[in-house]
Amino acid sequence: xxxxxxxxxxxxxxxxxxxxxxxxxxxxxxxxxxxxxxxxxxxxxxxxxxxxxxxxxxxxxxxxxxxxxxxxxxxxxxxxxxxxxxxxxxxxxxxxxxxxxxxxxxxxxxxxxxxxxxxxxxxxxxxxxxxxxxxxxxxxxxxxxxxxxxxxxxxxxxxxxxxxxxxxxxxxxxxxxxxxxxxxxxxxxxxxxxxxxxxxxxxxxxxxxxxxxxxxxxxxxxxxxxxxxxxxxxxxxxxxxxxxxxxxxxxxxxxxxxxxxxxxxxxxxxxxxxxxxxxxxxxxxxxxxxxxxxxxxxxxxxxxxxxxxxxxxxxxxxxxx
Ligand SMILES: N[C@H](CCC[C@H](N)C(=O)O)C(=O)O
Numbered sequence: 309x310x311x312x313x314x315x316x317x318x319x320x321x322x323x324x325x326x327x328x329x330x331x332x333x334x335x336x337x338x339x340x341x342x343x344x345x346x347x348x349x350x351x352x353x354x355x356x357x358x359x360x361x362x363x364x365x366x367x368x369x370x371x372x373x374x375x376x377x378x379x380x381x382x383x384x385x386x387x388x389x390x391x392x393x394x395x396x397x398x399x400x401x402x403x404x405x406x407x408x409x410x411x412x413x414x415x416x417x418x419x420x421x422x423x424x425x426x427x428x429x430x431x432x433x434x435x436x437x438x439x440x441x442x443x444x445x446x447x448x449x450x451x452x453x454x455x456x457x458x459x460x461x462x463x464x465x466x467x468x469x470x471x472x473x474x475x476x477x478x479x480x481x482x483x484x485x486x487x488x489x490x491x492x493x494x495x496x497x498x499x500x501x502x503x504x505x506x507x508x509x510x511x512x513x514x515x516x517x518x519x520x521x522x523x524x525x526x527x528x529x530x531x532x533x534x535x536x537x538x539x540x541x542x543x544x545x546x547x548x549x550x551x552x553x554x555x556x557x558x559x560x561x562x563x564x565x566x567x568x569x570x571x572x573x574x575x576x577x578x579x580x581x582x583x584x585x586x587x588x589x590x591x592x593x594x595x596x597x598x599x600x601x602x603x604x605x606x607x608x609x610x611x612x613x614x615x616x617x618x619x620x621x622x623x624x625x626x627x628x629x
Contacts, residue, residue, distance in 0.1 A: 328593025395539030403481025405548015
């Protein structure tokens with residue numbers, strides 16, 4: 309095949325979602341001359357890709373929350389996959405929890421492995437495909453220090469007013485401003501989040517996550533979550549880094565107690581100071597399971613991954629092919 313022919317051929321993509329945080333997946337081997345233009349065009353909610361009605365029964369949502377360019381390195385054991393998330397605004401995010409779960413499922417599907425190392429710009433993350441098909445990914449140690457969030461000041465930002473919202477700043481691979489509220493549904497996120505997302509205290513911007521703490525009759529704590537994402541510049545149906553961020557912030561603010569205390573309490577069976585208590589976090593798109601240990605060990609994120617459909621698009625969005 310001539311170079312000209314290879315350039316003219318369309319690019320194959322797979323559409324996946326993790327708790328309705330949805331992504332186009334493109335093999336990094338494919339020649340995509342301008343990844344930002346590709347993601348901007350095909351992730352667009354009005355004009356982007358959509359299932360053609362033949363491959364899936366019902367037409368799903370058009371567009372996506374981002375494009376994952378994935379490079380598989382299957383000569384290693386476990387196999388590795390290098391993940392680059394290009395967002396609808398053309399920016400690249402260092403990490404994405406649900407995207408990393410999708411990347412691991414994609415690599416596992418191709419190799420038959422049930423463990424995958426996902427290389428992200430925030431570090432290498434170990435992922436495991438569980439027996440029920442869920443994917444668990446390690447999420448590193450949440451950082452509150454100003455240098456790592458990052459913050460444009462020398463002190464951590466804990467329960468302080470930023471543009472009308474009381475937030476705690478934490479980095480879980482990407483920066484989040486977490487606000488605890490009584491009822492996440494009562495928040496007009498599109499109205500309040502943009503000013504926080506662009507506040508001067510966040511030199512690289514921030515994702516804005518609102519969370520509410522729920523407690524059932526047995527005293528078991530869970531969370532509801534809504535996140536306004538940088539790069540999407542809108543609310544997504546789920547956000548993995550946000551789910552970890554809110555649990556880390558809840559622990560920092562002592563809203564859930566430490567494992568040392570809860571180990572003998574109601575949720576004793578689910579507790580361990582090295583692995584951390586398992587918390588269910590419910591964004592609009594489904595349920596995620598999060599652990600954030602008090603000491604040693606890293607946070608984890610677990611949830612389902614769904615392959616929606618496959619398709620082909622012109623490699624240059626503005627070109628007819
Ligand atoms: N949805 C992703 C987060 C993408 C990060 C991005 N919106 C940014 O920080 O720019 C997640 O599941 O963690």
